[in-house]
Amino acid sequence: MSPYIIETGGLTRSYGDICALKPLDLQVPEGEWLSVMGHSGSGKSTLMNLVGGLDRPTGGTLQVGGENLLALTEDGLARFRRNFVGIIFQQHHLVPYLTAIENVMMAQYFHSMPDEAEARHALERVGLGHRLKNRPGELSGGEQQRVCIARAIINSPKLLLGDEPTGNLDHKSTIMVMELLKELRGEERFTVIMVTHNQDVAAWGDRTIHLDDGMLVREERMNCQ
Amino acid sequence: MLFRLLKNSFLKRPKSVLLVFISIVMGASVATAFLGISGEISHKMALELRSYGANILLEPSAVEGGGFLREDDLPKIKTVFWKYNITGFTPYLFGVADFSANGKRERGIVSGTWFAKNLEVAGEEPSVQGVRGIAPWWDVQGGWPAGPDEAIVGAALAKRLGSAIGGHVEATVRGKQQRFQVVGIVTTGGYEEEQLFAPLITTQELLQLPGKVSRVQVSALTVPMDAFGMKNPAQMTKEEYEKWYCTAYVTSVAKNVEEVMAGSRAKPIWQIASAEGSLLKKLNSLMLLLTILALVASAMAVSTSLMASMAERSPEIALMKAIGADRYQISAIFIGETLIISVIGGMVGYLLGDQLAGIISRTVFNSTIASPFWLFPTAIISAFVVAFAGSVAPLRRALSIEPVRVLKG
Ligand SMILES: Nc1ncnc2c1ncn2[C@@H]1O[C@H](COP(=O)(O)OP(=O)(O)O)[C@@H](O)[C@H]1O
Numbered sequence: 001m002s003p004y005i006i007e008t009g010g011l012t013r014s015y016g017d018i019c020a021l022k023p024l025d026l027q028v029p030e031g032e033w034l035s036v037m038g039h040s041g042s043g044k045s046t047l048m049n050l051v052g053g054l055d056r057p058t059g060g061t062l063q064v065g066g067e068n069l070l071a072l073t074e075d076g077l078a079r080f081r082r083n084f085v086g087i088i089f090q091q092h093h094l095v096p097y098l099t100a101i102e103n104v105m106m107a108q109y110f111h112s113m114p115d116e117a118e119a120r121h122a123l124e125r126v127g128l129g130h131r132l133k134n135r136p137g138e139l140s141g142g143e144q145q146r147v148c149i150a151r152a153i154i155n156s157p158k159l160l161l162g163d164e165p166t167g168n169l170d171h172k173s174t175i176m177v178m179e180l181l182k183e184l185r186g187e188e189r190f191t192v193i194m195v196t197h198n199q200d201v202a203a204w205g206d207r208t209i210h211l212d213d214g215m216l217v218r219e220e221r222m223n224c225q
Numbered sequence: 226m227l228f229r230l231l232k233n234s235f236l237k238r239p240k241s242v243l244l245v246f247i248s249i250v251m252g253a254s255v256a257t258a259f260l261g262i263s264g265e266i267s268h269k270m271a272l273e274l275r276s277y278g279a280n281i282l283l284e285p286s287a288v289e290g291g292g293f294l295r296e297d298d299l300p301k302i303k304t305v306f307w308k309y310n311i312t313g314f315t316p317y318l319f320g321v322a323d324f325s326a327n328g329k330r331e332r333g334i335v336s337g338t339w340f341a342k343n344l345e346v347a348g349e350e351p352s353v354q355g356v357r358g359i360a361p362w363w364d365v366q367g368g369w370p371a372g373p374d375e376a377i378v379g380a381a382l383a384k385r386l387g388s389a390i391g392g393h394v395e396a397t398v399r400g401k402q403q404r405f406q407v408v409g410i411v412t413t414g415g416y417e418e419e420q421l422f423a424p425l426i427t428t429q430e431l432l433q434l435p436g437k438v439s440r441v442q443v444s445a446l447t448v449p450m451d452a453f454g455m456k457n458p459a460q461m462t463k464e465e466y467e468k469w470y471c472t473a474y475v476t477s478v479a480k481n482v483e484e485v486m487a488g489s490r491a492k493p494i495w496q497i498a499s500a501e502g503s504l505l506k507k508l509n510s511l512m513l514l515l516t517i518l519a520l521v522a523s524a525m526a527v528s529t530s531l532m533a534s535m536a537e538r539s540p541e542i543a544l545m546k547a548i549g550a551d552r553y554q555i556s557a558i559f560i561g562e563t564l565i566i567s568v569i570g571g572m573v574g575y576l577l578g579d580q581l582a583g584i585i586s587r588t589v590f591n592s593t594i595a596s597p598f599w600l601f602p603t604a605i606i607s608a609f610v611v612a613f614a615g616s617v618a619p620l621r622r623a624l625s626i627e628p629v630r631v632l633k634g
């Protein structure tokens with residue numbers, strides 16, 4: 001078995017003439033926290049979507065968790081996403097008419113079986129034990145993002161993807177969310193890939209890669225961690 | 226969970242759900258109403274058509290009966306299996322007679338019949354049988370015979386004899402004489418205009434054939450012949466024969482009547498029976514077509530409103546896909562919603578449609594109808610058909626949503 005949870009070779013994604021991601025070779029060891037930085041339009045989301053099985057590359061190879069994503073069908077990718085990946089978006093994307101706990105249970109439902117006690121426990125872990133029955137509109141931005149985290153980790157994913165999860169949060173909420181993620185990773189030992197604009201947020205990771213115009217231009221290892 | 230998803234998704238979009246619901250109710254109620262009254266319409270239509278003449282003719286079979294049927298057997302026609310389908314019958318006894326009136330002599334047919342006979346059969350509703358009932362198109366000037374020596378004369382014969390209402394006609398058969406008072410002149414456009422119609426009993430005496438009848442015309446409500454009805458009953462299996470006997474084909478009703486009339490052979494009068502059958506068939510297909518059109522229109526309305534709500538729903542569907550819902554799970558949500566709306570829509574549609582059928586039948590036919598037991602399942606099934614047919618395109622749209630495109634950022 002490869003020591004890498006993610007392995008890409010010449011991974012490409014183009015939209016017609018636009019090359020959103022130029023041939024990329026990337027290896028992510030299991031358990032690593034990888035930060036992805038770059039200007040707007042540099043291909044960060046494109047990379048996340050490919051790795052998370054939400055999008056298909058136009059070239060190259062892509063192995064995630066030993067699975068060749070190029071070989072999977074539409075439903076195979078859906079299964080891969082629910083079993084293997086937890087996703088946190090910048091715009092929380094919670095279902096507005098479901099309560100916090102129902103939003104978490106929905107992920108359980110698509111994965112296997114809703115389990116209210118487990119969903120409650122997940123929300124308690126992100127510090128929302130008192131907000132179970134509130135709908136997203138009644139929660140602050142930071143709280144909504146924590147519901148998203150609870151939803152992302154509920155099925156014990158091996159890979160947690162965050163596409164600018166703190167992009168809409170103030171400083172205090174950002175710190176809270178990052179600390180929460182760090183704590184959860186300590187317990188669950190999932191691999192994290194996090195897109196961010198913020199140097200401080202990137203610094204929470206083990207390694208940072210910089211994309212520019214769809215190309216990996218720089219890579220740095222954090223030694224302070 | 227699915228239930229919670231559905232409940233909340235309904236509550237979230239009451240307008241769009243209501244629109245879909247109304248479309249389904251419309252489809253189901255129109256289908257219910259149409260199908261509910263189609264039986265009624267067919268029945269009324271068949272009754273109307275009965276006025277074009279008898280559709281079964283009973284004659285003595287060549288082998289037995291000595292050329293005549295027995296008048297005493299006639300009441301048995303009211304006791305047969307298909308008695309409720311028999312709307313009327315009348316016997317005839319024919320004989321050649323020499324008529325004389327106003328000094329003119331003419332040879333012609335004397336025809337004894339029932340005009341409007343009160344028939345009482347033990348155990349059955351009393352009824353009135355005779356020519357007046359089964360041949361309503363006869364145009365009689367003057368009146369109908371009431372007494373034993375009253376007669377109506379065919380227009381052509383009356384002309385030749387110079388007979389007029391109130392006059393007399395002398396009929397002579399093999400030396401036996403009978404004097405009839407002419408109470409009416411009948412115009413039919415057919416062979417009847419050459420005959421003199423007198424009460425059966427008087428004619429039997431004149432012809433010296435007591436209790437005898439030459440033929441019987443029977444008017445019966447029947448169902449259109451189909452391929453099965455055309456099969457030869459003699460070659461049917463027991464089950465097939467049973468089914469054939471219990472279907473009101475003109476042939477099986479004829480068979481039924483034949484069995485009670487000693488020495489008779491019953492045959493459908495095909496030009497009447499088949500014209501009637503094809504008319505009824507056309508009417509039924511027309512009703513079916515209208516029903517299908519109504520259902521198609523509702524399905525299109527359902528499709529349109531579901532499509533319209535798709536724009537609003539696509540982020541939610543994209544999200545479900547992003548967190549791992551596959552096509553079956555997305556479909557399950559859609560089908561679940563559709564199922565709930567269509568069950569409720571079907572029930573409401575049934576209630577409305579049943580009312581509608583009642584109103585139509587009251588205003589158009591002046592009658593009330595009892596809705597048949599199959600109307601409820603029919604309403605539910607039409608609601609399903611409408612809902613599912615209307616969901617196909619929106620569901621395909623939902624399944625084709627690409628989460629990355631919708632969940633940008
Ligand atoms: N669906 C699409 N169609 C065409 N071009 C796209 C599409 N999605 C992204 N792109 C292009 O790909 C490039 C990278 O986009 P993205 O990965 O979203 O950047 P980032 O997340 O780093 O801001 C951009 O130039 C963007 O315009």
Ligand SMILES: [Mg+2]
Nearest residue numbers: 044045046634
């Ligand atoms: Mg982006």
